[in-house]
Protein backbone atom coordinates (compact mmCIF):
# COMPACT_ATOMS: atom_id res chain seq x y z
CA UNK A 589 0.00 0.00 0.00
CA UNK A 590 1.32 3.46 -0.83
CA UNK A 591 0.15 6.92 -0.04
CA UNK A 592 -2.29 8.10 -2.76
CA UNK A 593 -0.41 9.72 -5.67
CA UNK A 594 -1.17 10.66 -9.28
CA UNK A 595 2.34 10.42 -10.60
CA UNK A 596 5.72 8.84 -9.99
CA UNK A 597 8.34 10.16 -7.57
CA UNK A 598 11.19 12.14 -9.08
CA UNK A 599 14.71 10.95 -8.39
CA UNK A 600 17.04 11.81 -5.52
CA UNK A 601 20.56 11.47 -4.22
CA UNK A 602 21.76 10.94 -0.68
CA UNK A 603 25.43 11.91 -1.00
CA UNK A 604 25.53 15.49 0.21
CA UNK A 605 27.43 17.33 2.87
CA UNK A 606 25.91 19.49 5.60
CA UNK A 607 26.20 22.72 3.62
CA UNK A 608 24.43 21.47 0.51
CA UNK A 609 20.73 22.11 0.11
CA UNK A 610 18.71 19.14 1.30
CA UNK A 611 16.10 19.93 -1.34
CA UNK A 612 16.81 21.74 -4.60
CA UNK A 613 14.36 22.48 -7.39
CA UNK A 614 15.94 24.09 -10.43
CA UNK A 615 14.32 25.97 -13.30
CA UNK A 616 10.97 24.37 -12.67
CA UNK A 617 8.23 25.12 -15.17
CA UNK A 618 4.78 23.58 -15.25
CA UNK A 619 1.97 24.14 -17.71
CA UNK A 620 -1.53 22.74 -17.48
CA UNK A 621 -2.74 23.19 -21.04
CA UNK A 622 -2.81 26.95 -21.60
CA UNK A 623 -2.25 27.74 -17.92
CA UNK A 624 1.34 28.39 -16.87
CA UNK A 625 1.41 27.41 -13.20
CA UNK A 626 5.18 27.80 -12.77
CA UNK A 627 7.83 29.36 -14.91
CA UNK A 628 11.56 28.90 -14.22
CA UNK A 629 11.27 28.57 -10.44
CA UNK A 630 14.28 27.75 -8.27
CA UNK A 631 13.84 26.61 -4.66
CA UNK A 632 16.82 25.71 -2.53
CA UNK A 633 16.18 24.50 1.02
CA UNK A 634 18.97 24.23 3.60
CA UNK A 635 19.05 21.72 6.46
CA UNK A 636 18.21 23.24 9.85
CA UNK A 637 15.95 25.95 8.45
CA UNK A 638 12.30 26.87 8.38
CA UNK A 639 11.65 28.01 4.83
CA UNK A 640 8.40 29.84 4.13
CA UNK A 641 6.83 29.71 0.69
CA UNK A 642 4.17 32.38 0.32
CA UNK A 643 2.19 33.90 -2.48
CA UNK A 644 -1.34 34.89 -3.45
CA UNK A 645 -3.96 32.32 -4.40
CA UNK A 646 -3.05 30.62 -7.64
CA UNK A 647 0.62 31.71 -7.55
CA UNK A 648 1.83 28.10 -7.81
CA UNK A 649 2.69 27.06 -4.23
CA UNK A 650 0.81 23.77 -4.21
CA UNK A 651 2.05 22.88 -7.67
CA UNK A 652 5.64 23.48 -6.55
CA UNK A 653 5.10 21.33 -3.44
CA UNK A 654 3.58 18.54 -5.48
CA UNK A 655 6.57 18.64 -7.83
CA UNK A 656 8.98 18.56 -4.85
CA UNK A 657 7.10 15.56 -3.48
CA UNK A 658 7.18 13.76 -6.82
CA UNK A 659 3.39 13.81 -7.11
CA UNK A 660 3.31 15.97 -10.24
CA UNK A 661 5.85 15.96 -13.05
CA UNK A 662 7.31 19.32 -14.03
CA UNK A 663 7.10 20.30 -17.71
CA UNK A 664 10.81 21.09 -17.37
CA UNK A 665 13.43 21.51 -14.66
CA UNK A 666 14.98 19.18 -12.12
CA UNK A 667 14.33 18.06 -8.56
CA UNK A 668 17.06 16.94 -6.18
CA UNK A 669 15.33 15.47 -3.14
CA UNK A 670 16.51 13.16 -0.33
CA UNK A 671 16.36 9.52 -1.38
CA UNK A 672 14.46 8.63 1.79
CA UNK A 673 11.69 11.02 0.82
CA UNK A 674 10.03 14.14 2.11
CA UNK A 675 7.36 14.26 4.81
CA UNK A 676 4.30 15.50 2.98
CA UNK A 677 1.62 17.51 4.77
CA UNK A 678 -1.21 18.31 2.44
CA UNK A 679 -3.62 21.22 2.23
CA UNK A 680 -6.45 18.71 2.07
CA UNK A 681 -6.41 15.68 4.36
CA UNK A 682 -4.60 12.72 2.85
CA UNK A 683 -5.08 9.74 5.13
CA UNK A 684 -7.13 6.57 5.12
CA UNK A 685 -10.60 7.73 6.07
CA UNK A 686 -11.95 4.31 7.04
CA UNK A 687 -9.11 3.60 9.46
CA UNK A 688 -8.89 5.01 12.97
CA UNK A 689 -6.28 7.60 13.89
CA UNK A 690 -4.15 4.90 15.61
CA UNK A 691 -4.50 2.58 12.61
CA UNK A 692 -3.44 5.36 10.23
CA UNK A 693 -0.34 5.94 12.37
CA UNK A 694 0.35 2.16 12.37
CA UNK A 695 0.00 1.92 8.58
CA UNK A 696 2.21 4.93 7.88
CA UNK A 697 4.78 3.72 10.42
CA UNK A 698 4.91 0.39 8.60
CA UNK A 699 5.13 2.10 5.19
CA UNK A 700 7.92 4.45 6.19
CA UNK A 701 9.80 2.27 8.67
CA UNK A 702 9.07 4.71 11.52
CA UNK A 703 9.81 2.83 14.74
CA UNK A 704 10.43 5.60 17.29
CA UNK A 705 7.57 5.08 19.76
CA UNK A 706 8.62 8.00 21.96
CA UNK A 707 8.48 10.38 18.98
CA UNK A 708 5.06 9.05 17.98
CA UNK A 709 3.80 9.67 21.52
CA UNK A 710 5.32 13.16 21.51
CA UNK A 711 3.62 14.00 18.21
CA UNK A 712 0.25 12.72 19.46
CA UNK A 713 0.50 14.57 22.71
CA UNK A 714 1.78 17.86 21.23
CA UNK A 715 -0.89 17.82 18.55
CA UNK A 716 -3.45 16.59 21.13
CA UNK A 717 -4.33 13.61 19.00
CA UNK A 718 -4.45 11.23 21.99
CA UNK A 719 -8.09 11.98 22.65
CA UNK A 720 -9.18 10.90 19.16
CA UNK A 721 -6.88 7.89 18.85
CA UNK A 722 -9.74 5.41 18.32
CA UNK A 723 -11.89 7.63 16.15
CA UNK A 724 -12.44 6.86 12.45
CA UNK A 725 -10.22 9.34 10.60
CA UNK A 726 -13.00 10.22 8.14
CA UNK A 727 -15.11 11.43 11.08
CA UNK A 728 -12.50 13.85 12.44
CA UNK A 729 -13.14 17.58 12.54
CA UNK A 730 -11.16 19.72 10.08
CA UNK A 731 -8.61 20.70 12.74
CA UNK A 732 -8.01 17.14 13.96
CA UNK A 733 -7.76 15.97 10.35
CA UNK A 734 -5.04 18.56 9.81
CA UNK A 735 -3.26 17.39 12.97
CA UNK A 736 -3.34 13.76 11.84
CA UNK A 737 -1.90 14.81 8.49
CA UNK A 738 0.90 16.71 10.26
CA UNK A 739 1.66 13.74 12.54
CA UNK A 740 1.86 11.44 9.51
CA UNK A 741 4.19 13.86 7.71
CA UNK A 742 6.57 13.95 10.67
CA UNK A 743 6.23 10.33 11.83
CA UNK A 744 9.43 8.94 10.33
CA UNK A 745 11.45 12.06 11.15
CA UNK A 746 12.12 12.96 7.52
CA UNK A 747 15.08 15.21 6.72
CA UNK A 748 12.61 17.58 5.02
CA UNK A 749 8.93 18.14 5.67
CA UNK A 750 6.85 20.13 3.19
CA UNK A 751 3.69 21.35 4.88
CA UNK A 752 0.96 23.01 2.86
CA UNK A 753 -0.97 25.47 5.05
CA UNK A 754 -0.03 23.71 8.31
CA UNK A 755 -1.94 26.22 10.45
CA UNK A 756 -5.17 25.85 8.48
CA UNK A 757 -8.12 24.88 10.73
CA UNK A 758 -5.98 24.79 13.89
CA UNK A 759 -7.10 26.47 17.11
CA UNK A 760 -4.77 28.99 18.77
CA UNK A 761 -3.36 26.54 21.35
CA UNK A 762 -2.62 24.01 18.62
CA UNK A 763 -0.97 26.69 16.48
CA UNK A 764 1.38 27.56 19.33
CA UNK A 765 2.15 23.88 19.97
CA UNK A 766 2.80 23.30 16.28
CA UNK A 767 5.13 26.28 16.08
CA UNK A 768 7.12 24.91 19.06
CA UNK A 769 7.22 21.46 17.49
CA UNK A 770 8.45 22.79 14.15
CA UNK A 771 11.11 25.07 15.64
CA UNK A 772 12.44 22.16 17.76
CA UNK A 773 12.43 20.00 14.64
CA UNK A 774 14.40 22.68 12.78
CA UNK A 775 16.82 23.05 15.69
CA UNK A 776 17.57 19.32 15.45
CA UNK A 777 18.85 19.98 11.90
CA UNK A 778 15.79 19.10 9.85
CA UNK A 779 14.39 21.31 7.11
CA UNK A 780 10.80 22.53 7.39
CA UNK A 781 9.16 24.05 4.32
CA UNK A 782 5.80 25.68 4.92
CA UNK A 783 3.48 27.03 2.31
CA UNK A 784 1.25 29.51 4.06
CA UNK A 785 -1.09 32.45 3.80
CA UNK A 786 -0.50 33.05 7.50
CA UNK A 787 3.02 34.43 7.26
CA UNK A 788 2.43 36.38 10.47
CA UNK A 789 2.25 33.19 12.50
CA UNK A 790 5.69 32.16 11.24
CA UNK A 791 7.29 35.61 11.00
CA UNK A 792 9.43 35.22 14.14
CA UNK A 793 10.75 31.76 13.33
CA UNK A 794 11.42 31.59 9.60
CA UNK A 795 14.98 31.47 8.30
CA UNK A 796 14.22 31.93 4.62
CA UNK A 797 11.42 33.54 2.64
CA UNK A 798 10.43 32.68 -0.91
CA UNK A 799 7.55 34.65 -2.42
CA UNK A 800 5.86 33.41 -5.57
CA UNK A 801 3.81 35.60 -7.85
CA UNK A 802 2.06 34.30 -10.96
CA UNK A 803 4.27 31.21 -11.01
CA UNK A 804 7.58 33.07 -10.73
CA UNK A 805 9.86 33.90 -7.81
CA UNK A 806 9.40 37.46 -6.56
CA UNK A 807 11.52 37.29 -3.39
CA UNK A 808 14.01 34.62 -2.35
CA UNK A 809 16.17 35.62 0.58
CA UNK A 810 17.43 34.44 3.95
CA UNK A 811 15.47 36.18 6.72
CA UNK A 812 18.63 37.82 8.02
CA UNK A 813 19.22 39.53 4.65
CA UNK A 814 15.74 40.98 4.31
CA UNK A 815 15.53 44.71 4.85
CA UNK A 816 12.03 45.61 5.99
CA UNK A 817 12.55 49.19 4.81
CA UNK A 818 9.46 51.24 5.62
CA UNK A 819 7.44 48.12 6.44
CA UNK A 820 6.56 47.15 9.99
CA UNK A 821 6.66 43.41 9.47
CA UNK A 822 7.61 40.65 7.09
CA UNK A 823 3.91 40.24 6.38
CA UNK A 824 3.54 43.91 5.37
CA UNK A 825 6.61 43.66 3.16
CA UNK A 826 5.26 40.54 1.47
CA UNK A 827 1.85 42.14 0.83
CA UNK A 828 3.44 45.35 -0.53
CA UNK A 829 5.76 43.42 -2.87
CA UNK A 830 2.90 41.24 -4.09
CA UNK A 831 0.65 44.26 -4.71
CA UNK A 832 3.45 46.03 -6.61
CA UNK A 833 3.96 42.94 -8.77
CA UNK A 834 0.22 42.81 -9.40
CA UNK A 835 0.22 46.46 -10.48
CA UNK A 836 3.22 45.87 -12.76
CA UNK A 837 1.48 42.92 -14.36
CA UNK A 838 -1.74 44.80 -15.01
CA UNK A 839 -0.08 48.09 -16.00
CA UNK A 840 -1.89 50.02 -13.21
CA UNK A 841 -0.08 52.87 -11.47
Ligand SMILES: Nc1ncnc2c1ncn2[C@@H]1O[C@H](COP(=O)(O)OP(=O)(O)OP(=O)(O)O)[C@@H](O)[C@H]1O
Pocket residue numbers: 620623624625643644645646647648649650651652
Ligand atom coordinates in the same frame (compact mmCIF):
# COMPACT_ATOMS: atom_id res chain seq x y z
N1 LIG B 1 -4.53 20.08 -12.10
C1 LIG B 1 -4.59 21.31 -12.62
N2 LIG B 1 -5.14 21.53 -13.83
C2 LIG B 1 -5.20 22.77 -14.35
N3 LIG B 1 -4.73 23.88 -13.74
C3 LIG B 1 -4.18 23.72 -12.53
C4 LIG B 1 -4.09 22.44 -11.90
N4 LIG B 1 -3.47 22.61 -10.69
C5 LIG B 1 -3.21 23.92 -10.59
N5 LIG B 1 -3.64 24.59 -11.67
C6 LIG B 1 -3.49 26.04 -11.93
O1 LIG B 1 -2.14 26.38 -11.69
C7 LIG B 1 -2.06 27.65 -11.02
C8 LIG B 1 -1.33 27.49 -9.68
O2 LIG B 1 -2.16 26.74 -8.81
P1 LIG B 1 -1.68 26.30 -7.34
O3 LIG B 1 -2.76 25.45 -6.76
O4 LIG B 1 -0.31 25.72 -7.45
O5 LIG B 1 -1.60 27.71 -6.60
P2 LIG B 1 -1.50 28.04 -5.04
O6 LIG B 1 -0.51 29.14 -4.91
O7 LIG B 1 -1.22 26.80 -4.27
O8 LIG B 1 -2.95 28.57 -4.74
P3 LIG B 1 -3.80 28.61 -3.34
O9 LIG B 1 -3.09 29.57 -2.45
O10 LIG B 1 -5.14 29.11 -3.80
O11 LIG B 1 -3.85 27.20 -2.79
C9 LIG B 1 -3.49 28.14 -10.89
O12 LIG B 1 -3.77 28.98 -11.99
C10 LIG B 1 -4.31 26.87 -10.96
O13 LIG B 1 -5.60 27.13 -11.46
